[in-house]
Amino acid sequence: MGVMTEIRTxxxxxxxxxxxDLVPMAEINADRxxxxxxxDGSVRSxxxxxxxxxxxxxxxDEEGFGLFAVELLASGELAGFTGLTLPEYLPEALPHPAIAWRLGAPFWGQGYASEAAHATLEFALQDRGLDHVVAISRVGDTASANVIGKLGMVPERETTHPEYDVPLQIHGIDLTEYAA
Structure with a gap:
């Protein structure tokens, strides 16, 4: 384990x-x-x-950033993940880290994804000194598009997933602007 990194919102x-966290995360990943x-929409074992x-x-450990486990302070439940990851499957988005999130269905619609994602952008800028972060979403995923919009990210390009051949949208934000 590297540096213990925690953020409270x-x-x-x-x-x-x-x-x-394994069993609750596996339950989230098993939900269609x-x-x-x-x-490609497959569930994970x-x-x-x-x-x-x-x-x-x-x-x-390798990059100094990654995906956080997201725990509800009130209940201690694992809600899912949010954080930063290098989108190695999509070379055209590199070298910028992508902000990502996945929450279990019981935790949808309560603003948790936006709350966690805002904290992640602040971490990227203030703690890690990153200057640009992207978000990659499937075309048609309106819930993700809503979070991306709330973060102030702007469309950069449309592309196709190299493995699954589904349409993707890449959004980005210059963190110097985010701070302003």
């Missing part, structure tokens, strides 16, 4: 991953509604989720 704790706009978390933690 009014309702959320963004933190590194614990062993106890959650995964509808991710890659417990083993695949364990591999995901391991990879996310490795990225923290």
């Amino acid at each position: 009014p309702r959320l704790l963004l933190r590194r991953w614990l062993d106890s 509604r959650v995964m509808r706009w991710v890659d 417990l083993d695949e989720t364990a591999e995901d978390i391991e990879r996310w933690e490795e990225e923290w």
